[in-house]
Amino acid sequence: MVAERGEHGIDFDEPCVARVYDYLLGGSHNFAVDRAAAERFSARVPDLAAGVRANRSFLRRAVRYLTGLGVRQFLDLGSGLPTAGNVHEAAPGARVVYVDHEPVAAAHGRTMLADVPRARMLAADLRDVDGVLGSPEVRDLLDLSEPVGLVMVGVFHNIGPDEDAPGLVRKYREALAPGSHLVVSAATRDSGDGFDWAERQTLLVDFHTFRRAEVAELFDGFELVDPGIVHLTRWRPDMAQPSDELVAKLPTVAGVGRL
Amino acid sequence: MARGSAVDGRRTRFAERWARAVTDETYVPMSSDELVRYLAGLADRIVALHAPGEFPAEEARQIGAALVHANITGPIGLGRTLALLADDPLTARAGTAKRRLEVQSALADGFAAALRDRTLAEQESIRLALVDARRQAEKALSASQARFQAVFAEAAIGMAVLDAQRRVVDANQALADMLGHAPTDLTGHDLGEYAHPEDADAVRSAVDGLLSGGSAPVQVERRFADADGALVWGRVTLSAIETPAGQPYAVAMIEDITERRLLELRLEYQAWHDPLTGLANRELFFARLGELLSTPDPDARVGLCYLDLDGFKVINDSFGHEIGDGVLVAVAQRLDLAVRRSGGLVARMGGDEFVILLDKPTAPDMDLTWCAEQALTALRPAVRVGGRELTVSASIGIVDRPIAGLTTADLMQAADTTLYWAKSDGRGRWAVFDPDRHAREVARYTLAATMPAAVEHGEFVVEYQPLVSLESDRLWGVEALVRWRHPQLGLLPPDQFINLAEETGAIVPLGRWVLQSACAQAQAWQAIAGPDFRVSVNLAVRQAHEQDLTEEVAAVLRDTGLPADRLVLELTESAIMGPAAEPLRALHTLAEMGVRLAIDDFGTGYSNLAYLRELPVHALKIAGSFVSGTPTARRTSTDPVDERIVATLVELAHALDLTVIAEGVETDEQAARLRAIGCDVGQGWHFARPSGPAAITARLAAEHHR
Numbered sequence A: 001m002v003a004e005r006g007e008h009g010i011d012f013d014e015p016c017v018a019r020v021y022d023y024l025l026g027g028s029h030n031f032a033v034d035r036a037a038a039e040r041f042s043a044r045v046p047d048l049a050a051g052v053r054a055n056r057s058f059l060r061r062a063v064r065y066l067t068g069l070g071v072r073q074f075l076d077l078g079s080g081l082p083t084a085g086n087v088h089e090a091a092p093g094a095r096v097v098y099v100d101h102e103p104v105a106a107a108h109g110r111t112m113l114a115d116v117p118r119a120r121m122l123a124a125d126l127r128d129v130d131g132v133l134g135s136p137e138v139r140d141l142l143d144l145s146e147p148v149g150l151v152m153v154g155v156f157h158n159i160g161p162d163e164d165a166p167g168l169v170r171k172y173r174e175a176l177a178p179g180s181h182l183v184v185s186a187a188t189r190d191s192g193d194g195f196d197w198a199e200r201q202t203l204l205v206d207f208h209t210f211r212r213a214e215v216a217e218l219f220d221g222f223e224l225v226d227p228g229i230v231h232l233t234r235w236r237p238d239m240a241q242p243s244d245e246l247v248a249k250l251p252t253v254a255g256v257g258r259l
Numbered sequence B: 001m002a003r004g005s006a007v008d009g010r011r012t013r014f015a016e017r018w019a020r021a022v023t024d025e026t027y028v029p030m031s032s033d034e035l036v037r038y039l040a041g042l043a044d045r046i047v048a049l050h051a052p053g054e055f056p057a058e059e060a061r062q063i064g065a066a067l068v069h070a071n072i073t074g075p076i077g078l079g080r081t082l083a084l085l086a087d088d089p090l091t092a093r094a095g096t097a098k099r100r101l102e103v104q105s106a107l108a109d110g111f112a113a114a115l116r117d118r119t120l121a122e123q124e125s126i127r128l129a130l131v132d133a134r135r136q137a138e139k140a141l142s143a144s145q146a147r148f149q150a151v152f153a154e155a156a157i158g159m160a161v162l163d164a165q166r167r168v169v170d171a172n173q174a175l176a177d178m179l180g181h182a183p184t185d186l187t188g189h190d191l192g193e194y195a196h197p198e199d200a201d202a203v204r205s206a207v208d209g210l211l212s213g214g215s216a217p218v219q220v221e222r223r224f225a226d227a228d229g230a231l232v233w234g235r236v237t238l239s240a241i242e243t244p245a246g247q248p249y250a251v252a253m254i255e256d257i258t259e260r261r262l263l264e265l266r267l268e269y270q271a272w273h274d275p276l277t278g279l280a281n282r283e284l285f286f287a288r289l290g291e292l293l294s295t296p297d298p299d300a301r302v303g304l305c306y307l308d309l310d311g312f313k314v315i316n317d318s319f320g321h322e323i324g325d326g327v328l329v330a331v332a333q334r335l336d337l338a339v340r341r342s343g344g345l346v347a348r349m350g351g352d353e354f355v356i357l358l359d360k361p362t363a364p365d366m367d368l369t370w371c372a373e374q375a376l377t378a379l380r381p382a383v384r385v386g387g388r389e390l391t392v393s394a395s396i397g398i399v400d401r402p403i404a405g406l407t408t409a410d411l412m413q414a415a416d417t418t419l420y421w422a423k424s425d426g427r428g429r430w431a432v433f434d435p436d437r438h439a440r441e442v443a444r445y446t447l448a449a450t451m452p453a454a455v456e457h458g459e460f461v462v463e464y465q466p467l468v469s470l471e472s473d474r475l476w477g478v479e480a481l482v483r484w485r486h487p488q489l490g491l492l493p494p495d496q497f498i499n500l501a502e503e504t505g506a507i508v509p510l511g512r513w514v515l516q517s518a519c520a521q522a523q524a525w526q527a528i529a530g531p532d533f534r535v536s537v538n539l540a541v542r543q544a545h546e547q548d549l550t551e552e553v554a555a556v557l558r559d560t561g562l563p564a565d566r567l568v569l570e571l572t573e574s575a576i577m578g579p580a581a582e583p584l585r586a587l588h589t590l591a592e593m594g595v596r597l598a599i600d601d602f603g604t605g606y607s608n609l610a611y612l613r614e615l616p617v618h619a620l621k622i623a624g625s626f627v628s629g630t631p632t633a634r635r636t637s638t639d640p641v642d643e644r645i646v647a648t649l650v651e652l653a654h655a656l657d658l659t660v661i662a663e664g665v666e667t668d669e670q671a672a673r674l675r676a677i678g679c680d681v682g683q684g685w686h687f688a689r690p691s692g693p694a695a696i697t698a699r700l701a702a703e704h705h706r
Helices: A002-007 A017-024 A032-044 A048-069 A103-115 A129-133 A136-141 A165-174 A197-203 A212-218 A244-249 B002-022 B032-049 B057-069 B075-087 B097-154 B173-179 B200-211 B258-272 B282-293 B312-319 B321-342 B368-379 B408-424 B435-456 B498-504 B507-525 B549-560 B585-593 B609-614 B640-655 B668-677 B693-705
Strands: A073-077 A095-100 A119-123 A149-153 A181-187 A252-258 B158-162 B168-171 B218-225 B231-242 B248-256 B301-309 B345-350 B353-358 B383-385 B388-390 B394-402 B430-432 B460-469 B475-486 B490-492 B534-538 B567-572 B596-602 B619-622 B659-662
Touching: A017 A032, A017 A048, A017 A103, A032 A048, A048 A149, A048 A181, A048 A252, A095 A103, A095 A136, A103 A119, A103 B097, A119 A136, A129 A165, A149 A165, A165 A212, A181 A212, A212 A252, B002 B032, B002 B075, B032 B057, B032 B097, B057 B075, B057 B097, B075 B097, B158 B173, B173 B231, B173 B248, B200 B218, B200 B231, B200 B248, B231 B258, B258 B282, B282 B301, B282 B345, B282 B353, B282 B408, B301 B321, B301 B368, B301 B408, B312 B321, B312 B388, B321 B345, B321 B353, B321 B368, B321 B383, B321 B388, B353 B368, B368 B394, B368 B430, B394 B408, B408 B430, B408 B435, B435 B475, B435 B498, B435 B507, B460 B507, B460 B534, B460 B693, B475 B507, B475 B693, B498 B507, B507 B534, B507 B549, B507 B693, B534 B596, B549 B567, B549 B585, B585 B596, B619 B640, B640 B659, B640 B668
Parallel strands: A073 A095, A073 A149, A095 A119, A149 A181, B394 B430, B475 B534, B534 B567, B567 B596, B596 B619, B619 B659
Antiparallel strands: A181 A252, B158 B168, B158 B248, B218 B231, B231 B248, B301 B353, B301 B394, B345 B353, B383 B388, B460 B475, B475 B490
């Protein structure tokens, strides 16, 4: 039971992925143990922070793109701490349900979102599709007969090879209305030359990577929007072209598909 | 406007340089354009700070704070911002040097203060989130603990948590009730203390075994004792648990199964005991016997007395089953008491049959015959049941056998046989099994059982013994005598199987076959035999009493073609007399058909001379015992009394116009004496032994030609 609690970072002496992520984004929603863990990771993977920022930036661009299309509600699966630049900030006025199974992320989400009428935090495992879709948070806030932005950014590395990631996406897809969109970013094995994933895997427990074709499979039933599945930083960039060096160091692809 | 657009251009370039300088350290949640616009707005406010007049320090600090609000929070972000202010044309020479220094200081102050505020706020917020998450988890944990506590406390099954020394750490009410203590009284005590003394070690070692490695749950059924010492049967399920700190505990769940156990014991008792008398029942007897018979000791013996009440059916029929049951109960008690000292097992086998099984008597003189005597003596005084005084007796078969090669079935058969012997010898006594007698009876029984098949298989043969005229010395006739050519026992004379065949009824088909054979043979002799040559065939009692005797004889005569007057049927006096001591009607019919009748062994039975007048009898056969003078070999001289009997018989027969045939003539002297008396026909070794038909044929042929 102690070990179980530690996994979720309820104790001060156990790091928590959501808080480490926050630190790498420049936030202070973290403790010494989280910062120490982040520094330990960064020492081995110097571009870790850049990768985290690139992911958050892709999320912002994708959400802005969807709000431009008229999508007014989002389901963010595996959201982590809903801090700097999260969905409800990128899409003011939209209805957002964040889902994370880390107790601290969930508790913090509840606190932070207490004053945000259109955003809720749901403490649940995204793999429990029925539990997520049947929760009061989703049923009260989202109208599944209207288009929904289904956000699955930086979550697939937590889904094991035997857990049928495409099947998981399909279950969510079947509950969504036409005009809904799937937003995905996923670490890949074949997009970055010379990147040592093995080393990264020793740092992050159970870090699963995908082949680009496997990422494409996630979009079964969706129609990929331009520019398709591309490097994370090259999906509709809103700043100067990222350097090729950064592209090589971040073996992560992203894409948006329309139902 | 031209000047204005030049200022605009400088302002935009400043914002762009600024944006590039601050975005590679923290995440700024804006697009490039948005950030440039945001920073351009701040640039305008920075330019305004340099205007002459009093320095608006608060405005400068708010600009610093605005950076933090855009998530530009890294130390590099601030440093680069200050460097940009010192370097860029837009600000490098704006205002006085003093003012520029004031702007930089105030901006840095505002940044630091905002960052500090934000950091503290975020720290507070995440700490609260952590506390909240912990509280939630603890709430869930305490809810689950409360649920467990409720289950533990309220469970109907007894439960205890034991430490590694088997000491009770916590016990619930159900367990306390079961053991007759308060739950807190159990705390600190070894669970083994509450076990029945004989089971304490087993309970202790079960717990120890579980905690010393075997993590699989253990289930045992053991006895416990409550505070008053009363026995409690518990089904104990033990499972191991470990605290987060790694301390091993055992959880014992103890279900009170005393009721079930007692029921099982009662059912087991019922399964092995006779409900009426309380004695061991036949199942227990056979189980015990089976144990004794499987003893490996080659010299071991097993003995039993098989006891059956004499005439118990009369008691039941006369006084009813209630009285009968009362007698059985009384008998059972007496038997049990009578032989108890011998160490034998008294069982009721059913009905009025009892058995005393004795393998090793407690004393040498308390053997099976002692038991039998004790039993008979115990039954001698009258039994008082339902206000009646009833006398009972019993017969006992005693069997004492070595167990080597003995089966239960053998032993019980021997017991049954011996009991039968005792009964046949008269009531109220015991008989001891005699293996030789038993073997003879078995052999006889086996012979009887195989006889019908032997008739069909043609194992019997007919021999013929001449009947010789004492006057002419010629063949008067022959007597057909049957022999059994037994495949294992060889040629058996009639005295070894005829009585047996009479008993079993096999005589009927056998006799029919002999009659058929003899008549066929006699018909064959017709051609060479004289007109008064006859064949005699014995008719057994059973045959004589057959309903269709006359039809059968008629059919044989018809089939063989033998004239009826050439057939003599020999009957004993007992065969002649019917059930009502009247001569059989069938004999008259046979005589009317022309068949001749002879009375066999005349004078040995209850010779009723009266019927001789009424019966259509043609001949008398005088038993050999009168002829030889005496059945014993001791006396060789002629007995004058016998001789006068024979003479009287001959006189009597002749008075009735009957032919007299003397059997058992063995000597010339006997033959001469019989001839002198006037006897008509002789039969015996003196004349000829029984032989196959060929010898008779030869003799007939010789006489024919004479």
